[in-house]
Amino acid sequence: MEATHNDAPRGNGRPASGGRTKFIIGGLLILAAVGYLIISSTQAAAQYFLTVEELESKASSVGSRNVKVSGAVVGESIAYDPQSLTLSFTIANVPGDIQEIEASGGLAAALEAAVMNPSAARIPVVYIGPKPDLMRDQAQAILTGHLGEDGIFYADEVLLKCPTRYESALPEQSG
Amino acid sequence: MLANLGFAVLVITLLVSIYGIAAALYGARTGREAWVLSARQAMLLTWPLVTLSALCLVALLVTNHFEVEFVYSVTSRSMPGYLKATALWGGQAGSLLFWSWLMAAFASAAGLRRWDRDREFLPWVVVVALVTLAFFLSLIILFENPFARLWAAPAGETIKAMFAPSGAVLVTPGDGQGLNPLLRHPGMIIHPPMLYLGFVSFVIPYAFGMAALITRRTDDRWIRVTRRWTLVAWLFLSMGLVLGGRWAYDVLGWGGYWGWDPVEIAAFMPWLTGTAFLHSVMIQEKRGMLKHWNMVLVILTYCLVIFGTFLTRSGVLSSVHAFAQSAIGPAFFGFIGLSFAASLALLLSRWNELRGENQLTSLLSRENLFLLNNLLFVSILVACFWGVIFPLISELFTGQKVTVGPPFYERTTGPMFAGLLLLMGIAPLSAWGRTAGRSLGRLIVWPLAASLVVPLGLALSGTHNPAALLGFWLAAFVTLVTLSEFWRGALARRRIYKEALPVALWNLAGRNRRRYGGYIIHLGVVLMAIGIIGVELYQQETQGTLAEGQQITLGKYVMTYDSLAEFNAPDDRLVARAVTTIYRDGQKVAELYPRRDFYYVSQQPMTIPGVYSSLEGDFYVLLVGWEPIGSSGATFKIYLNPLINFLWGGSLVFILGTLVAAWPDRERARATARVPAGALAQRAK
Incomplete structure (x- = not known):
């Protein structure tokens, strides 16, 4: 394969004048640049990831900053106006702690409990855009946007997950 | 039973x-x-x-x-x-x-x-x-x-x-x-097998690497044996990633192809280390250097493959959270941790036997440029990994979950990808061992000067985005350097063997598949980069509610809404399908049928775009809403994705290049007999 390819002298190369210093300096410069890029971008792009409850309790400190919030979609609250592409719905608080979700029987169960529980913290959401295909009752919504002064969460991005699609609730006994 | x-x-x-x-x-x-x-x-x-x-x-x-x-x-x-x-x-x-x-x-x-x-x-x-x-x-x-x-x-x-x-x-x-209706798509039928093939075949190079460490046969034999395995693994992984992007573009209906979702990143990370590995093994083969580093890369790739299997498994929209419920989470992490620790311990115990045979001598030598390439790939990996685990870290230290989204990844990896493109243009002109700055300068000056025409022309015609100008300049530079490598090689063959130019070109690539296959891959990457720059920086969108017969304009395109029909399809879904006509500069170019399928059993709708594709870009229209009866109006969301087909076309070139590089040599014996060792390559330089 490499028969015609002989531009690779093997054998003992001698360290060039200047030795390894220039490589070490070059490497450090690159590492510093990479580190700077990662740290500065983290600061620029970081968003709080909150539950509905946390968002309500921190409303004043969060202000109109962009945050992420996750919760369970309340089915009967979904309203869509295709003329203006305005989607409005309510999300109910789902605990942010994994252990807590596990204890309540998994994500699907936690989402259901959140929607059924009338005393769970809730927040209205408005989103302008096409209605996502997975927008339905008890879907897990992860929203990016900001909390308006009117108490409505204005989402720029809606990400939906339906855990039930994968865990497939067992069928009713049918014989 | x-x-x-x-x-x-x-x-x-x-x-x-x-x-x-x-x-x-x-x-x-x-x-x-x-x-x-x-x-x-x-x-x-x-x-x-x-x-x-x-x-x-x-x-x-x-x-x-x-x-x-x-x-x-x-x-x-x-x-x-x-x-x-x-x-x-x-x-x-x-x-x-x-x-x-x-x-x-x-x-x-x-x-x-x-x-x-x-x-x-x-x-x-x-x-x-x-x-x-x-x-x-x-x-x-x-x-x-x-x-x-x-x-x-x-x-x-x-x-x-x-x-x-x-x-x-x-x-x-x-x-x-x-x-799940979202998975009923040809792309989704072949995407997981491709990804899995890529994952699985990376196990073989890892197995040989470990065997080499255990048996203390630490020369480059294990690398030569697994070269083709690695290429095949890499090919499948690349195809899996591209198909996944294509599926997202066709099915998920947001006009995008890559969202920096943790699941996507999990499949991307072994590709990064795999690509670094493909490059750095060449340094070990040619110069007997970087032996430790190659072992580290193959170990990382293996662990990331298992990690990727674990994360991607749940399909499209699940996340780590949906997984934690299943008992296999701890098992996976246990296995990954154990393999990583065991491989690393093995590597450390053989550390002294893996000492390099050469040292880096020149900053502009090819091995140093390859090393830079590796640094950049690993930096991208670190950025990706940091982005994925950052929420966990922030929660651990501040008690508050903080995430980073696509802007983070774009900002960190953008300059690194640009750096990789630049290296792609310089490295082919450098020599192993030692490159004299002057000879490199002589080789580089013409492609450099010629490629500057592209950003200058673009700037004069109204493109002012610096990132786009830089990106298109790099694309032009790499293309010129790569094509001139083919050109110079073919000219040399013509002179030595008196071959006609096309024959010379064919034989050039055929006799040195790895190098010229690699160059074809580079050209594919350049095309993909052009597509990515086009979509990321110049995507346009609009939306509107139209009555039948009305029209909407976006860029050079006009779309009229003709009619809408609702009907039941045999596989239990209700289809709402709009008929629209697309005009470009007043000329009718296509009829599109954006639709929404509603699956009764899963109670899930699925939006399927209508797309008019050309080299210039895609006109991509979604049916968002409609009046069920009386069908007087329908709402559409429209995207204009410039240059996106360079992305898909580039990936085909990319695959072709990988096949060329991986194709078995059958003429090895003859080539060796006929060509005085090294004569051609010397002159081709």
């Missing part, structure tokens, strides 16, 4: 694998050849066994055996036969089985190669491959059994179990739930 057979065969396969591991270890320790050969037979046997088990599951899927829980959850009667069969990888349990099947296939293929020149590797390759296989088989048997059935307990509840719980009777639902 097929389910029992399939499960029993899996258990047997696990036992065979365990026997193979034990026999290989014993044979290697005592030097008894017969035991090693027996271990090899065991490895060869796993493939037919897992095949049988997988066929059992496919048969159950195709014949609607809904008493099997997995069949119930991923198929339904109305699904066409091919979708039922491919539903094998439509859910977690089945895809683990599919993964094991591919793993067994690759292990067997490795077992069948000619081992005369590297016998001492054999037992250890068997051990690594079978340990990996055994891990996945135990996951299936213990936690995620696709053959488990549904039982009705006396108390009335439904239980999922392999064998009848006491007093329970078998439940056979009348119909299944059916595959």
